[in-house]
Structures are given as C-alpha cells and as structure tokens.
Amino acid sequence: MRITFIGTGGPTVTEKRCCSCFLVDQDMLIDCGTGAVKNLRKANVNLTKIRKILISHFHVDHIGDLIPLLWALELDGYKEPIEIFGYVGIEKTVKTLLKTFNTPQDFTIFNLKFVQLKGKEKIGEIQTLLTKHKPKNLAYRIERNGKSLCYTGDTKFYRTVAKFALNCDVLIHDSVFLDEQENIAALTNHSTAGQAGKIARLARVKKLVLTHIFPGNDDFEDEYLRQAEKEFKGEVLVAKDLQTIEI
8 A cells, every 4th residue: 555645734735735635556535635736746646546535524724625636637537437535515515616616517527426424434445433623524544455544634632543543554643733732732623743642552553644734833843753752652754745655
C-alpha cells in the first residue's frame, strides 16, 4: 500500500502545506481540502485512476477542492463512475456545490455514486467510525492486501479511536496543536501531538503519522516529534506535502 500525502495542513493553505488530502495507491483519495488539486498535479497523479473519494467531514479544509477536482476529472477525460463516501448529507452537499459553481449539466462527472454513512460501518475494505468533532467526522480504516491504515480526520482526544485503529500498520492522526495548546485543542475538537502519540500507543500501531499541522506551528516539527515520541515508542513522522510512504 502506497500513501501519498497531498495536503498536510489546515485550516488554511500556507507556503509549506495545503489542506488535508492524501492518496492511497492510485485509486483512493481521502479528503480533498483547499489546494489539493494543485498538489495532485505537482505529484503527477493520474486523476483518471481515482475510483473512490472518502470525505471525513464538511469543513472547507477537507472538502474545499472537491468540486475543482471533479472539474479537473472532467477536463482530463474521466469516463468511469466514481464513488464518494461521506457522512449523511454528502450527496446533498456535493450536488449543491456543483450547482452553486454552475457546473455544466453535460459533464460526465455527474456519473457519481454516493455512499452515505452514519457511523460505525464496514463496506468492503473500508470501515468507519464517528469521532469527537463538530460537524460530524468520520475516521476511516482501510484494509488492503494484508496492510492497514487508519485516518482520524478531525477529532479531539478519543480513546475509542485506539480500538478502531488497533494493530494498524499506519495511524494518520489529527495533530493540529502542540501539547501546550491542549486547551484550545479541546475547544476546537482537535488533538495535540502528545495525544496522538497516546492513541498510537494504546492502538499498538506500527507507525504514527502526525498531520493537519496548524499554520502557526509549521516551524516546530521537532517539537511535534518529541511530544509524540514521549508517548509512543514506535516510528513517528510529521507528514509533509508530496511525501510518499510504503507500508
């Protein structure tokens, strides 16, 4: 399983980071935040190989480039059906946005299949869990070819995530804030680096990836690592845009 980090920041684009988005192999895109399409192009991703798009929740830094992506797919000659997964309301949200942007009705991207999820569900290789966040946020677990990854989307510290991610090869965890910012993390329904490390330890994962780095914290990657490694003794990395890992 190959994971390409397209966007690793939020809630806004910075010089170093676009908003949340990553690619699993060539066919599955998870989140599509602001700036994702530009970085997909930079990474030379063949957009027409994408078959599934998984959206964690309806904040702009996770869904803001979804319509630009669909336009890009149309212009790249995409002809196949595409599945879009998300919490209940994903179909209405996407169709409203397409209409708002005056998307031509003859675009083949209207050949969309929506998979609306309510919480803890399993559909093929995909499992979901509602986390602690507003609006409703889905964590995703992907099992493929004997390998597994878990992506939390946005969440405050939530022990149930550890059960959901149990024994995963890779846990990609919300790490917007540093530990000294724990109060604002709780108020905004996000996690700190140390909290991500604690979940990784409880889940007994092999590798922890810290993502969704707050713009003001871009220059403190070493501190992110130190705080996570204090809780988790496995491999830890701070995700960077356009970085690829193999599991």
